[in-house]
Amino acid sequence: MNTLKRALVALVLLTSTSGFADELGHEHLPGITFSYWTDATPPFAIVEGDVLSGGLIKDIGDAIANKLKLTPHYLDLPVARIELHLKEGYVDADCITNRKWKTSPDNYYWSQTLFKGSDRLLVRKGTDFSIDEFKDLEGKRLGVYNGYVYHAAIMDMIADGKVQAVKVNSVEKGVLLLKLGRLDALIDFGVLLSFQMKTADPESELVFAPLIADEYELSCAYSKTSSVAKEDFDRALSELIKEGYITKILAKYR
Numbered sequence: 001m002n003t004l005k006r007a008l009v010a011l012v013l014l015t016s017t018s019g020f021a022d023e024l025g026h027e028h029l030p031g032i033t034f035s036y037w038t039d040a041t042p043p044f045a046i047v048e049g050d051v052l053s054g055g056l057i058k059d060i061g062d063a064i065a066n067k068l069k070l071t072p073h074y075l076d077l078p079v080a081r082i083e084l085h086l087k088e089g090y091v092d093a094d095c096i097t098n099r100k101w102k103t104s105p106d107n108y109y110w111s112q113t114l115f116k117g118s119d120r121l122l123v124r125k126g127t128d129f130s131i132d133e134f135k136d137l138e139g140k141r142l143g144v145y146n147g148y149v150y151h152a153a154i155m156d157m158i159a160d161g162k163v164q165a166v167k168v169n170s171v172e173k174g175v176l177l178l179k180l181g182r183l184d185a186l187i188d189f190g191v192l193l194s195f196q197m198k199t200a201d202p203e204s205e206l207v208f209a210p211l212i213a214d215e216y217e218l219s220c221a222y223s224k225t226s227s228v229a230k231e232d233f234d235r236a237l238s239e240l241i242k243e244g245y246i247t248k249i250l251a252k253y254r
Contacts, residue, residue, distance in 0.1 A: 037077060
């Protein structure tokens with residue numbers, strides 16, 4: 001075999017066994033690739049070093065991959081880059097998301113609902129106020145995340161200066177400021193706040209306010225250019241939901 005032929009055979013073997021790099025420096029890996037966002041925190045993503053070692057996204061992804069008899073891979077991406085990778089097929093699925101959070105939701109296939117999520121408000125136990133409806137937030141210092149969009153009623157009150165929005169860069173920082181009395185309330189995913197109360201509030205200093213600030217259905221978005229068929233994704237998720245697996249993993253983190 002001449003040198004050129006050997007080089008071509010080596011190239012074919014390399015690309016078929018190791019994947020190939022995209023223009024952004026990521027690799028098309030054999031198996032199935034799920035995204036998780038860079039700022040994701042427990043219980044969505046539990047990262048040790050640079051490795052996703054646990055959390056809801058990994059548990060769900062591992063279970064889907066097991067059903068499909070594929071090797072799971074996880075790609076850490078800034079939120080703003082997930083849609084590009086999903087559209088181009090560098091990521092096969094982006095789970096725990098919602099159509100209204102995507103710029104171009106019709107570019108992807110959507111699964112059935114994995115579970116229902118909500119935005120909740122965390123407050124200090126024993127406060128002299130109760131947040132039962134949106135107007136009860138007026139005059140309060142509310143911990144929010146930069147770039148996040150909350151219920152329209154909350155966004156309007158922030159824009160009108162009726163609510164003092166205090167930017168926090170992590171749920172841990174928000175919980176600390178809340179305990180120190182520098183926030184009146186902190187808004188975040190209900191499941192995330194439940195996990196924080198379970199792991200970082202052993203003395204039960206914090207409680208949920210009665211108001212549910214928003215509710216939404218959480219699903220997986222599938223790439224239309226994935227080598228995994230939508231029907232196979234749907235079948236795997238349907239079986240996991242019927243088996244009660246999603247309910248079990250949610251219970252683990254709450």
